Amino acid sequence: MPAFPNNPLNRSSDSSLNSMLRKYPALFGMPFVLIVGASFAMTPFTRTRYDLQNQRNSSVSKEDELGLNQRKKKFDIREEYYRIQSVADQEWVPKRIERPNGVPDWGVPPAEPPSERQ
Secondary structure (H helix, E strand, O other): OOOOOOOOOOOOOOOHHHHHHHHOHHHHHHHHHHHHHHHHHHHHHHHHHHHHHHHHHHHHHHHHHHOHHHHOOOOOHHHHHHHHHHHHHHHOOOOOOOOOOOOOOOOOOOOOOOOOOO
């Protein structure tokens, strides 16, 4: 008697799918072929989708051709800075406020912070 028997112990666990794959090993690659085929079949739908998106974007450019953006003023950061500075100079009034007790006019701040009013 050989050390290892040639037949498996449990023949009932061998499903029909396993037996089909043993007979026809090319069936193993069928799902992959289906995925690749489906991607080729979906290309017309994908092309239609992107054509519609392109058509929407081109309609916006037609509005630009009509001159709707002519009213917009070109933005310049330096010009905006000087405009804000001139407004700030006109409305700004220097006003002196009293310092809290214990805070010197110049120099090092006190060792302990001023007490909070409760």
